[in-house]
Amino acid sequence: MARLEVCDLKKRFGPVVAVDGVSFAVESGEILVLLGPSGCGKTTVLRCIAGLERPEAGDVRVDGQSVLRLPPERRDIGFVFQNYALFPHLSVAANVTYGLRHGRHRLSRAARRRRVAELLELVGLSGYERRKPHELSEGQKQRVALARALAVEPKVLLLDEPLSALDAALRRELRRELRRILKERKTTAVHVTHDQEEALALGDRVGVMNAGKLEQVDVPQALYERPQTPFVAQFLGRANLWPAQVVEEEGSAAWVEVAGVRVRAEVLGASAGDEAFLFFRPDWVELGEGPFEAAVEGAEYLGDRWEVRARVGALSLVLRTSQPPQPSLRFHITRAFLLRP
Ligand SMILES: Nc1ncnc2c1ncn2[C@@H]1O[C@H](COP(=O)(O)OP(=O)(O)OP(=O)(O)O)[C@@H](O)[C@H]1O
Ligand SMILES: [Mg+2]
Incomplete structure (x- = not known):
């Protein structure tokens, strides 16, 4: 369990200001959803938090400590990418335990086997250990990617549109699952989407982004009933x-x-x-x-x-x-x- 703070984050790519002074805090065990139109800077915020992008200004803190000087692998921050990024030649079990075979989170073979069983049970894929990614449906691949990110027990989990490749019915089912899993593990999470229904259903709080700025962060009902700006009023609901x-x-x-x-x-x-x-x-x-x-x-x-x-x-x-x-x-x-x- 960890508290995440993003303070006055700024990131530009040449002339493009991708993130323009974004600040928010995510409490321990809380799910914050960042919602906004394409190109508003959502992915860039996540990449700065994970250490995949270096911001020009601002800070990222986990439990009060700045992580800006740490490389990605030392930040204890998990990332679920939109395109899963599974290793195609590895089995489900080997994908899930990838982070547990090397580096800081190294576990013994027996401990890894226990962890895989537990994680696959959590994401509803018990018995799929030996399958390869091409033998899985899109929704199942997404679950494996989630299990892999959770395997190293990150302090903070970042999810970048993890459900966008799925059809509407599966998205609804998986977002319920995702919320259950994050709550069960008391994971501090930042989830990015441009789907307003997903944001309202999944987030403890939702932040609406527009053109590199965070316009409002609030609990879903307050965001709908009390939008603070015309953009938020129009982006969320009619x-x-x-x-x-x-x-x-x-x-x-x-x-x-x-x-x-x-x-x-x-x-x-x-x-x-x-x-x-x-x-x-x-x-x-x-x-x-x-x-x-x-x-x-x-x-x-x-x-x-x-x-x-x-x-x-x-x-x-x-x-x-x-x-x-x-x-x-x-x-x-x-x-x-x-x-x-
Ligand atoms: N590596 C890069 N080089 C140049 N410009 C970039 C780079 N990455 C992002 N941008 C620009 O920064 C802005 C924000 O991009 P970002 O990917 O964060 O948006 P997003 O909100 O995640 O959009 P989407 O919903 O389409 O994924 C966009 O204008 C984008 O073109
Ligand atoms: Mg994006």
């Missing part, structure tokens, strides 16, 4: 973001004017007086009565509800209803926040 003018402050709330209507909004990441965005989720809209009128443009049936696209003057709106929508809808906004642009 969001309505309307440009709004603040007309009056009222404690932690403000009155704003949108589409000629005054709306009370909690102030979140924006001060009264600003130009701001009024943010509300599709399900924070109540149909029937209300000051707004929406012209429906289209609707998608999603099984348990309709997702409706509409316009309120020049503003676009997404909302949800359990009924097929009428062409014109009256509504009010039940809950809203003000975000700084």
Whole structure:
């Protein structure tokens, strides 16, 4: 069990600023998921933590000690790569015990055999010891890669999109397994993905990255209900973001004017007086009565509800209803926040 801290990490590749002042801490036994679009710097953060990349500035600490001067193999940090990187000519057992045959984590043959049995049981592959990687399914290869990373009992485990090669059903199954395994071993983990559902389901906390910066780190529910920036609001779930003018402050709330209507909004990441965005989720809209009128443009049936696209003057709106929508809808906004642009 170990606590990981990343402090003001910066990394550039020539003119590209890949990581631009990222800081976060992962508590002992906690799973932090880094979520963000392609190219936002997720892999680079992991590679800096593992020692595969040298940052220009910042620090990486494990249990309060900087590991920046240590080479990768002395950092006690495990890495599960997106493409598994299994040794094709070695059996499952030999892949799993690779780190236990050389170097600091060397174990006797009998101890290695016990460790393999235990790890394969953990990842649900008992009896697969003698298979070669080409005799395994994609999901099974992924499990072997996980078992191999866990074999040396790293203080911190880094996982770079380990589930992205799998189909949707297997991804869901394996992410449940992965969470169970990490929790059972009380592993401190940083898991990278661009799949928001995976992030919310797997992470104790989730950090949303955008263009080299970490925009917000929070528990999944807070991230969905209380995004601090327009980017986080839109990247995670469906969001309505309307440009709004603040007309009056009222404690932690403000009155704003949108589409000629005054709306009370909690102030979140924006001060009264600003130009701001009024943010509300599709399900924070109540149909029937209300000051707004929406012209429906289209609707998608999603099984348990309709997702409706509409316009309120020049503003676009997404909302949800359990009924097929009428062409014109009256509504009010039940809950809203003000975000700084
Ligand atoms: N070795 C490198 N040389 C030059 N540029 C690089 C290198 N590695 C990464 N980059 C650039 O740094 C930025 C961040 O890349 P990174 O691989 O960290 O993104 P990512 O968030 O992991 O993306 P993805 O979801 O596609 O894996 C990108 O603009 C990328 O092109
Ligand atoms: Mg990547």
